[in-house]
Amino acid sequence: MDNHQDILLDVENLHTGYRLQGKFYDAVDGVDFTLKRNEVLAIVGESGCGKSTIASSIVGLYDRKNTRVTGDIKYKNLNLVSLTDGLFDQIRGNDIGMIFQDPMSSLNPLMKVGDQVAESLLYHTKMNKGQRRARVIELFKEVGMPKPETMYDMYPHELSGGLRQRVVIAMAVACKPEIIIADEPTTALDVTIQAQILDLLKEIQKESESGIILITHDLGVVAETADEVAVMYAGQIVEKADVKTLFSHPLHPYTRSLLNSMPQSDADDEDLHVIQGTVPSLKNMPREGDRFAARIPWIPASEHEKVPVMHEVEPNHFVRCTCWKNFHFQND
Amino acid sequence: MANEIIQIKDLKVHYPVRSGFWNRITDYVRAVDGISFSIKEGETYGLIGESGSGKSTTGKAIVGVEKATSGQIIYKGQDITKASVRRKLNYNKDVQMIFQDSMSSLNPRKRIEDIIAEPIRNFENLTTDQERDRVQELLDIVGMPSDSIYKFPHEFSGGQRQRIGIARAVATNPKLIVADEPTSALDLSVQAQVLNFMKHIQQQYNIAFLFISHDLGVIKHMSKNLAIMHRGRLVEVGSLEEIYKNPMHIYTKRLLAAIPQVDVENRDAHANERRRIEREFQKNQKDWYDKDGRVYPLQEVAPNHLVALPKEQIDGGE
Numbered sequence: 001m002d003n004h005q006d007i008l009l010d011v012e013n014l015h016t017g018y019r020l021q022g023k024f025y026d027a028v029d030g031v032d033f034t035l036k037r038n039e040v041l042a043i044v045g046e047s048g049c050g051k052s053t054i055a056s057s058i059v060g061l062y063d064r065k066n067t068r069v070t071g072d073i074k075y076k077n078l079n080l081v082s083l084t085d086g087l088f089d090q091i092r093g094n095d096i097g098m099i100f101q102d103p104m105s106s107l108n109p110l111m112k113v114g115d116q117v118a119e120s121l122l123y124h125t126k127m128n129k130g131q132r133r134a135r136v137i138e139l140f141k142e143v144g145m146p147k148p149e150t151m152y153d154m155y156p157h158e159l160s161g162g163l164r165q166r167v168v169i170a171m172a173v174a175c176k177p178e179i180i181i182a183d184e185p186t187t188a189l190d191v192t193i194q195a196q197i198l199d200l201l202k203e204i205q206k207e208s209e210s211g212i213i214l215i216t217h218d219l220g221v222v223a224e225t226a227d228e229v230a231v232m233y234a235g236q237i238v239e240k241a242d243v244k245t246l247f248s249h250p251l252h253p254y255t256r257s258l259l260n261s262m263p264q265s266d267a268d269d270e271d272l273h274v275i276q277g278t279v280p281s282l283k284n285m286p287r288e289g290d291r292f293a294a295r296i297p298w299i300p301a302s303e304h305e306k307v308p309v310m311h312e313v314e315p316n317h318f319v320r321c322t323c324w325k326n327f328h329f330q331n332d
Numbered sequence: 333m334a335n336e337i338i339q340i341k342d343l344k345v346h347y348p349v350r351s352g353f354w355n356r357i358t359d360y361v362r363a364v365d366g367i368s369f370s371i372k373e374g375e376t377y378g379l380i381g382e383s384g385s386g387k388s389t390t391g392k393a394i395v396g397v398e399k400a401t402s403g404q405i406i407y408k409g410q411d412i413t414k415a416s417v418r419r420k421l422n423y424n425k426d427v428q429m430i431f432q433d434s435m436s437s438l439n440p441r442k443r444i445e446d447i448i449a450e451p452i453r454n455f456e457n458l459t460t461d462q463e464r465d466r467v468q469e470l471l472d473i474v475g476m477p478s479d480s481i482y483k484f485p486h487e488f489s490g491g492q493r494q495r496i497g498i499a500r501a502v503a504t505n506p507k508l509i510v511a512d513e514p515t516s517a518l519d520l521s522v523q524a525q526v527l528n529f530m531k532h533i534q535q536q537y538n539i540a541f542l543f544i545s546h547d548l549g550v551i552k553h554m555s556k557n558l559a560i561m562h563r564g565r566l567v568e569v570g571s572l573e574e575i576y577k578n579p580m581h582i583y584t585k586r587l588l589a590a591i592p593q594v595d596v597e598n599r600d601a602h603a604n605e606r607r608r609i610e611r612e613f614q615k616n617q618k619d620w621y622d623k624d625g626r627v628y629p630l631q632e633v634a635p636n637h638l639v640a641l642p643k644e645q646i647d648g649g650e
Contacts, residue, residue: 191590195589220591223596243596247595261521263550
């Protein structure tokens with residue numbers, strides 16, 4: 001299984017910085033991961049940790065003037081970091097599909113939803129108009145939309161949130177991409193619809209043997225859908241493991257704190273765990289030492305590494321820094 | 333019961349739909365269509381529903397922002413759906429609201445001091461110094477630094493802004509706070525902070541909350557009694573344990589099964605269970621709603637557990 005053929009995307013030492021008042025600040029600061037075929041890789045973190053920046057760096061949807069991307073994003077024999085816009089246009093939509101959070105703002109309100117999905121077929125295939133329409137209707141069926149023929153001629157505002165997201169998914173998978181990047185695909189949806197959409201994504205993945213990068217802040221969604229998980233804090237991956245390991249014995253203090261702050265029924269009258277302090281803003285991000293150290297001040301500085309690196313604690317379980325070894329919650 | 337703070341009786345909020353040449357009222361959107369429940373003093377009552385179920389409209393009607401079409405909201409023995417009664421009872425002082433989006437519910441051009449002092453100025457006559465002391469005290473309660481009174485809303489993070497919203501709601505010593513999705517725009521760790529503050533304030537001042545949310549995990553953490561809303565009506569009402577352990581309405585079952593669980597070992601079993609219930613829901617859905625798609629009236633099935641059962645099931649059982 002683990003041969004090189006199965007690696008779809010290889011991200012190495014990715015740095016993505018945004019220009020703020022003339023200086024570049026890295027929102028993504030040295031991220032490595034690989035995406036394999038038939039795998040759902042979840043990237044979890046709170047807002048501002050850089051998880052969406054990773055997505056936009058991969059698909060090249062950033063402002064070239066004010067964004068600096070360095071490192072390697074290897075796809076096939078290409079490096080997506082140094083790709084020109086023209087080449088990107090061939091890859092985006094064809095080899096890499098994107099699903100965004102808010103289906104209303106990723107659809108054109110003045111265009112029939114069917115035509116919007118057909119647009120990507122127009123760019124990437126040689127189908128004629130009739131074939132495109134037939135293919136879109138087929139896609140609508142695949143993503144579980146009722147009455148696909150009628151749906152083709154509807155406008156986004158006529159559809160419910162769940163149906164809109166299905167249209168966006170149909171759009172993303174229209175050209176059978178090898179990689180699907182789903183950036184918070186279910187955050188705007190109700191739980192019952194969320195469950196259906198996640199099921200749908202998994203089905204599509206199984207059928208097309210693609211790899212999915214699922215970006216989310218919802219640990220429940222991760223536990224239900226992911227195969228591999230990367231937890232991000234302040235632009236860096238702090239822990240990486242397969243789902244089972246990550247949820248059964250999380251090691252990094254951030255992962256543990258995050259899991260602890262989930263409202264769970266069992267500990268009824270207790271207070272929820274609160275992580276001290278706040279997520280640092282892009283400008284004020286500590287660039288030296290352990291970035292999470294400020295949030296766990298009761299852990300002495302000697303426990304942290306000077307330059308925290310990822311350690312492979314056990315096979316395929318990576319943790320940044322060594323502070324996890326003697327970590328305890330403040331009131332323990 | 334003696335210590336109920338508010339009773340909602342058969343509340344309806346209908347919006348007229350106008351169409352045609354004369355722009356006549358041709359139909360109504362029945363956003364809230366006959367719901368009844370009551371909240372006890374100092375408790376957190378959870379109201380769960382998906383988008384479009386009418387849960388926020390219910391909250392607004394209780395605060396008095398939305399006019400009730402019919403039905404009663406009984407507070408201190410009087411029906412407060414009339415504005416004159418609200419004024420007489422000082423209702424708008426006793427019932428406050430926390431909104432979902434803290435950015436749009438705080439005036440961006442006002443300093444925090446003025447934002448929090450606004451409800452105080454409405455209902456109390458305080459000197460400038462007394463007012464400032466009160467604002468400081470409120471900021472203390474929600475754990476904000478004292479220099480924040482001179483700042484503007486944009487200078488704070490989402491969690492801090494939500495705490496300012498809570499401070500403002502608490503400013504008039506209310507008896508009931510309607511919290512409409514107070515944490516759904518927040519990150520997990522910030523949400524934990526806000527929920528903790530809400531709990532502390534409740535214990536300290538004996539405030540009742542109507543906690544409106546679509547997040548069943550949060551409701552589970554916060555409330556003892558809850559109501560589940562669907563299509564403008566309640567499908568199941570009761571205590572937390574009863575509803576979570578023994579859900580009876582098919583919609584409740586479906587909703588509970590759809591919550592993502594942090595249990596990786598059993599996730600396939602959970603997913604299969606969810607799909608089974610979803611199929612059951614699709615198949616038997618019509619049995620649980622009348623011919624107009626309305627939810628049936630609530631029936632008591634156990635003490636403190638009411639379910640909207642269809643007629644056939646009332647005597648026959650399952």
